[in-house]
Amino acid sequence: MSSLLTLLRPLSKRARLGIGILSFALPLLVWSLVSYVPFLWHPMVRVATPGDVSWFKEGMQLDKADFERERSKVAATAGVVPTGTPANPIFLPAPHEVATALYSAFVTPPVLKGDRWLHESLWQSIQTIFWGFLLSTAVGLPLGIYCGAYAAIARLSEPVIDFIRYMPAPAFGALMVAIFGIHLEPKIAIIVIGTFFQQVLVIANTVRKVDPALVEAAQTLGAKPRQLVWKVFVPACLPDLYNDLRILLGWAWTYLIVAEVVGVSSGITFFINQQAKYRNFPNVYAAIIIIGILGLAGDLLLAFVGERLFAWKTLRPSLTRRLFQRLLGNRTPLFTGEIPKED
Amino acid sequence: MDSLSSLQTPEVAARFTRLKERPVVLDVRGLGRSFAGEQGPVTALENISFEVRRREFLCVLGPSGCGKSTLIRLIAGLDLPTSGQILLDGKEVHGPGSDRGMVFQGYTLFPWRTVKQNVMFGLEMRGEDKPMSEREALQWLHLVGLEKFADSYPLQLSGGMKQRVAIARALANNPRILLMDEPFGALDAQTRANMQQHLLQIWRNVDITVLFITHDLDEAIHLADRILVLKPHPGRIHELIEVPVPRPRSPGQVNDPVFRATKAHIESLIHPPAPLVKPNETLPLFRLTQRGDDVE
Numbered sequence: 001m002s003s004l005l006t007l008l009r010p011l012s013k014r015a016r017l018g019i020g021i022l023s024f025a026l027p028l029l030v031w032s033l034v035s036y037v038p039f040l041w042h043p044m045v046r047v048a049t050p051g052d053v054s055w056f057k058e059g060m061q062l063d064k065a066d067f068e069r070e071r072s073k074v075a076a077t078a079g080v081v082p083t084g085t086p087a088n089p090i091f092l093p094a095p096h097e098v099a100t101a102l103y104s105a106f107v108t109p110p111v112l113k114g115d116r117w118l119h120e121s122l123w124q125s126i127q128t129i130f131w132g133f134l135l136s137t138a139v140g141l142p143l144g145i146y147c148g149a150y151a152a153i154a155r156l157s158e159p160v161i162d163f164i165r166y167m168p169a170p171a172f173g174a175l176m177v178a179i180f181g182i183h184l185e186p187k188i189a190i191i192v193i194g195t196f197f198q199q200v201l202v203i204a205n206t207v208r209k210v211d212p213a214l215v216e217a218a219q220t221l222g223a224k225p226r227q228l229v230w231k232v233f234v235p236a237c238l239p240d241l242y243n244d245l246r247i248l249l250g251w252a253w254t255y256l257i258v259a260e261v262v263g264v265s266s267g268i269t270f271f272i273n274q275q276a277k278y279r280n281f282p283n284v285y286a287a288i289i290i291i292g293i294l295g296l297a298g299d300l301l302l303a304f305v306g307e308r309l310f311a312w313k314t315l316r317p318s319l320t321r322r323l324f325q326r327l328l329g330n331r332t333p334l335f336t337g338e339i340p341k342e343d
Numbered sequence: 344m345d346s347l348s349s350l351q352t353p354e355v356a357a358r359f360t361r362l363k364e365r366p367v368v369l370d371v372r373g374l375g376r377s378f379a380g381e382q383g384p385v386t387a388l389e390n391i392s393f394e395v396r397r398r399e400f401l402c403v404l405g406p407s408g409c410g411k412s413t414l415i416r417l418i419a420g421l422d423l424p425t426s427g428q429i430l431l432d433g434k435e436v437h438g439p440g441s442d443r444g445m446v447f448q449g450y451t452l453f454p455w456r457t458v459k460q461n462v463m464f465g466l467e468m469r470g471e472d473k474p475m476s477e478r479e480a481l482q483w484l485h486l487v488g489l490e491k492f493a494d495s496y497p498l499q500l501s502g503g504m505k506q507r508v509a510i511a512r513a514l515a516n517n518p519r520i521l522l523m524d525e526p527f528g529a530l531d532a533q534t535r536a537n538m539q540q541h542l543l544q545i546w547r548n549v550d551i552t553v554l555f556i557t558h559d560l561d562e563a564i565h566l567a568d569r570i571l572v573l574k575p576h577p578g579r580i581h582e583l584i585e586v587p588v589p590r591p592r593s594p595g596q597v598n599d600p601v602f603r604a605t606k607a608h609i610e611s612l613i614h615p616p617a618p619l620v621k622p623n624e625t626l627p628l629f630r631l632t633q634r635g636d637d638v639e
Contacts, residue, residue: 213449216451217445217447220419220439220513222516231467235456236454236455238455312456
């Protein structure tokens with residue numbers, strides 16, 4: 001145990017895996033306890049048999065105190081007493097209900113004709129994110145790089161970007177609807193607004209952190225300013241830029257929900273709102289969890305790819321890296337991780 | 344000075360005469376550089392003038408704070424002088440250029456490029472075609488004995504190997520002068536000695552003029568034709584010394600009388616003999632050991 005808490009010592013492979021699983025298992029355990037152990041919380045009662053209480057119905061849920069009052073009233077008149085089981089509020093379904101919903105939500109047809117299935121909603125959300133992030137990056141990445149490399153460009157653009165950055169993206173909702181209509185376009189615009197301004201500043205900062213000695217060395221080798229940007233600044237910080245984009249993609253996901261209520265509600269947000277309206281809370285949780293899974297899976301995939309893309313930084317021989325190097329047409333003999341011996 | 348020139352054998356004296364007949368590559372005239380400080384400007388360099396001739400090996404030597412690094416950065420064009428001028432082949436220097444190759448004290452290989460791609464960098468900037476510059480790069484790597492590592496990444500190399508690649512990278516650009524800013528300062532003693540031998544060998548085989556900065560007396564005497572000794576606050580020229588140690592140089596010469604006399608002379612310039620503690624002044628001392636535990 002004490003070895004786990006030693007400072008500056010990396011965890012063993014087993015400990016990493018174990019603690020990683022624990023980080024998901026602990027919240028799940030708390031949730032299960034609250035759901036399955038009746039005396040822990042359960043502030044409500046679910047009616048099993050209504051007895052002689054006229055307004056009780058089988059399956060309805062009400063506060064424990066209200067149930068007790070009605071029960072004692074009926075008991076006093078010697079009628080048939082109602083029975084019920086302790087229950088949690090409807091907004092907290094048990095884990096197994098959500099787990100079932102993770103499957104059933106996909107196969108249950110939408111209640112209203114014309115509404116979207118869950119997978120259609122998800123696909124719409126993914127498209128919104130993809131186009132929003134792509135548009136933002138197409139402009140933000142080169143602008144950020146130039147800001148980082150040239151002080152004059154940074155001075156021209158950064159003050160105003162800093163100013164706009166503090167305006168919450170949803171505040172532009174009505175405006176975007178007026179400009180782009182009510183369908184996917186204003187939603188993509190909100191994601192762009194939410195991502196772009198942060199992106200420029202973050203990328204400019206990363207580019208500024210490039211070791212000036214490398215830039216000076218390139219200058220003494222005859223590199224011109226334009227060449228310095230694309231042959232030194234960019235390759236030197238490419239792994240960091242890649243990580244920046246990964247983090248920014250996470251931010252884009254957080255803007256998704258507010259973006260999707262702009263105009264005609266769409267995508268996963270529409271699905272969630274609709275299910276909440278029908279008080280189908282297991283489906284709401286299922287949808288939220290699916291967003292988390294999509295985000296995390298995407299991020300893990302990008303991290304995996306990144307580690308193998310930048311061979312010079314990690315120097316770990318790997319089959320995947322060779323594949324990437326082949327794909328990217330790197331014509332130098334492939335790095336196998338073996339270092340030749342000096343004579 | 345006279346004492347040193349009297350140590351020159353006829354062969355060494357003849358070498359210096361031949362050296363002085365060669366054309367001037369680098370001409371530094373009245374160079375000065377001051378920086379803005381909290382209490383007015385601080386002068387780092389003042390009135391530095393010297394010439395470096397073709398294929399000469401000149402060392403710049405001085406204690407820390409004498410402006411050695413400022414001087415080489417000015418010559419490289421990475422910094423601008425506040426007075427005076429720098430002429431390379433008679434043309435004034437404005438800003439960095441590929442005619443002055445530089446090897447830095449820190450490792451400045453591009454980590455995302457393989458060793459070969461590092462050496463090709465300058466040629467690539469000039470727009471040379473790829474197969475041609477690749478051949479050339481391999482040639483330079485062969486010269487520094489690292490062609491086996493052409494496809495390794497800098498992260499895989501030891502410090503000495505990195506600096507050898509840096510030398511090859513600078514030379515591949517075909518510069519008029521090679522500027523070296525304490526290039527072996529971060530290496531261990533053994534590697535350092537090897538690198539000095541390597542460098543002398545390269546210098547013999549390549550048509551290159553070298554300006555080498557160091558604070559190590561042995562290194563300067565071992566490598567240089569002439570040594571420019573600077574003194575600090577502000578950085579000025581103390582003396583320009585012709586090293587009387589004959590070539591070819593070898594590490595064993597450290598014990599030669601000529602080598603030792605040269606070293607003694609430079610040492611007296613850099614560290615003028617002065618008593619550190621006046622005789623009637625004693626340092627306050629505390630005894631932190633047991634009595635009877637004396638080491639002396």
